[in-house]
Amino acid sequence: MPSFEVGESIPPDTAHAVSVSLPTWSSNIGYEEGQEWVVSRMTTGYPRFFIHLSIAAFADELVAKFGTKNTRAMLFPTRQIAARCSDFLKSRAPAELVGSISAVHLVLDIEKPAAKALEPLRPTISALLFAPEVFPFAKQYWQHSGDGVSSRRAEFCHGLFRDGLLCVDDGPKSPLQKPYRGPRRYHRPSSIDAGTVTLVNNGGSGGESQETSRFLEERFGRNLELSFLDPARSAIRRRIAGALRSDNELSKSPQPEMESNTRGVVNLREEDIYLFPCGMNAIFNSHRALLGARGSMKTVNVGFPYVDTLKILEKFGPGCVFYGHASESDLDALEARLEDGERFLALFCEFPGNPLLTCPNLVRIRQLADKYDFAVVVDETVGTFANINVLQFSDIVVSSLTKIFSGDCNVMGGSAIFNPNRRYYAALTAFAQKEFEDTYWPEDVIFMERNSRDFASRIDRINANAEAICDVLKPHPAIKQLFYPRYNESRPNYEICRLPGGGYGGLLSITFNHRDQAVAFYDAIETAKGPSLGTNFTLTSPYVLLAHFQELEWAKGFGADPDLIRISVGLEETDQLVGVFKSALKAAEETGHAVAK
Structure with missing residues (x-):
């Protein structure tokens, strides 16, 4: 097993790594407390919590050019997103x-010949500049919404800025920010696939297309075939639908309509699946779409949720009613409020929850939604659509593609599926058509497509490894509680959604x-020890300590013990993994003997 230094x-x-090493308990506390011996060694961090060094460098350069000495900046991909943050x-x-608070919007200087080849990428950057005291509030928006620039976009655009290919745009809307629906096969009333573009026409014989191809390939790296961007987007969507299990050879030819999928929705179309730069941005925009489609109403959150x-x-929005246990008694309380006349925008839940792996009763939730007129949004990130089918109970299904769908821990992504058979579908797609922007940076798309090709086969291996680790942990006398869908009291709710041949996932948690x-x-x-989950390698984290350091007692009230350890199981050899866990349990057991004495 590899060994990582603090901050590596x-x-x-x-x-563009997604995680960072915090190899000891004390280093996690040091990170949360901002202790110099930890934070000074951080080369990276989870992207919504830690602003990547390439983003910070570009922000500093923009401050130097457009700000004052006492100014900070935060970068966003478009003018509209910067306005939301403002x-x-x-x-x-x-x-x-x-x-x-002020803003600077950078777009391609299309008067320069070298910029012409880059127009299809729409490499825009909008910087908000503000006093240093405003930064904590800007960081909240960045973290919660997932609307910030990706590190690859920042790196690419920084190079353009230094080359003089980006200029300030003072207009209300740049031509490069106009909605663009992409290839003709996506031109349907409900499609909002803005920005799906064919970058290189390699089939042409003209010198201009060959020059464009060379320019783009050199900018992005020769191993990234940008002419495959459209097929890459399509392949990602089809994998999410369960209509494309793997694809080692992408085709540039237009794909036929999806004929079948594993989601159990026969009329699901590729354009019902929306891609976002990260999973939290999928949740943020799903909430935006519901507010836009249904009006300003409170939401309901059932189950102990991921923090953001x-x-x-x-x-x-107008606020949230929180039921943190995802229990039948929680649903009883919700039903009583509904019977008394309260009405809600939507119910959000995770299936299973992170980190307690609890599964709410989606059958009952769907019945309540149909009776009392609210939407159901389910986050399937932990369960993964290779193991479970939750779309049958949902209006929207969201997922963080950053996790197990990618596996390689080097690119962010998110998705949302609008169920075409639910009552709000038309209103949601109308809002999306008008308001959604495609800000998923092309480089990130290409990395995500490549990483996800073997997604289905990786799930099987991870499921098996997780079961083997549970077999070691469950009977051990030092373990107080094991959290895993197969062993939780809510297992019957999981079984209703489990696919034939599906397992119980690669995430588990333990307390001592x-x-x-x-x-x-x-x-x-x-x-490896650090934030994130769903990696191809096993990743361990004192999750509650990291995610809820400022609210540990609050979290404990919902069963999330401050000393809980979350384990994301990887693809290592099973016998090797079992040995690693047995060795660590021995250390815990020896400590337990010392405590007993």
Whole structure:
């Protein structure tokens, strides 16, 4: 098993890595407390929590050119997104600081010949500049919404800026930001696939297309065939639909309509699947779409959620009613409110939840939604659509493609599926057609497509490895509780959604009888240790400590123990993994004996 130093990227030597090494319990506390011995060594971090160094470098250069000495900047992909963040800052930051907020919008200088080849990429950047005291509020927006620029976009656009190919755009809307529906096969009333473009016409014989091809390939790297961008987007969508299990040879030819899928929705179309730059952005935009389609109403969150989901529902819109246990009694309480006349926009839940792996009763939730007129949004990231089918109960299904769909921990992505058979479908797609922007950067699309080709086969291996680790953990006397869909009380709810041949996923969590045992286990276990999940390698994290450091008692009230350890199981050899966990358990057991004495 590899060994990582504090602050080293996971995977190592990866410019756009999604995780970072926090190899000891004390290093996790040091990170949360901002201790110099940890934060000064951070080469990267989870992208919505840690602003990538390439993004920070570009922001600093824009401040130097357009700001003052006492200014900070945050970068967004488009003018419209920067405006949303600006509105958030004006509603949250102290009134005396609002005047410090300004914006700079950069677009291609199409008067320059070298920029012509780049027009299809729409490499826009919008920078918000503000006083340093405003930064914490801007960081909230960045973290919750997932609307910030990707590190690859920032890196690419920084190069253009230095080459003089980006210029300031003072107009209300750049021509490069106009909605673009992409290839003709997507031109249907419900499609909002803005920005799906054919970058290179390699079939032509003209010197201009060959020159364009060379220019783009050199900009992106010769191993990225940008002429395959459209097919790559299509392949990602079809894999998400369960209509394309693998594809090692992408075709540039237009694909026929999907004839079947594993989602159980016969009329599901490729254009019902929307791609976003990260999973949280899929959730954020799904919430936006519901507010736009149905009006301003409170939402319901059932089950202990990933931290930013609840923050979105609380901070963007009229508020959220939270039922944190995902229990039948929670649904009883919700039903009582509905019977008393309260009405809600939507119910959001995870299936299973992170990190407690609890599964809400989707059958009952669907019945309540149909009776009392609210939408159901299910996050399937942990369960994965290779194991479960939740679209049958949902209006929208969201997922973080960053996780197991990618596996390689080097690119972000998210998706949302609008169920064509639900009552809000027409209103949602109408909102999306008008308001959604495609900001998924082409380089990230290409990496995601390549990473996801073997998604289905990886799931089988990860399911088996997780079961083997559970067999080691479950009977061990040091373990207080094992959280895994197969062993939780909510297993019947999981089974209703489990596909034939589907497993129980690669995520599990454990608590120990004593805190010292948790610390000893974490410090001893020879896996990668850091944030994120769904990686091709096993990744361990003191999840509650990291995600809820400022609200540990609140989390504990919903069963999320401060000393909980979350394990994302990878593709390693099963016997090797079992040995690693047995060794770490031995360290915990020895600590337990010392505590007992």
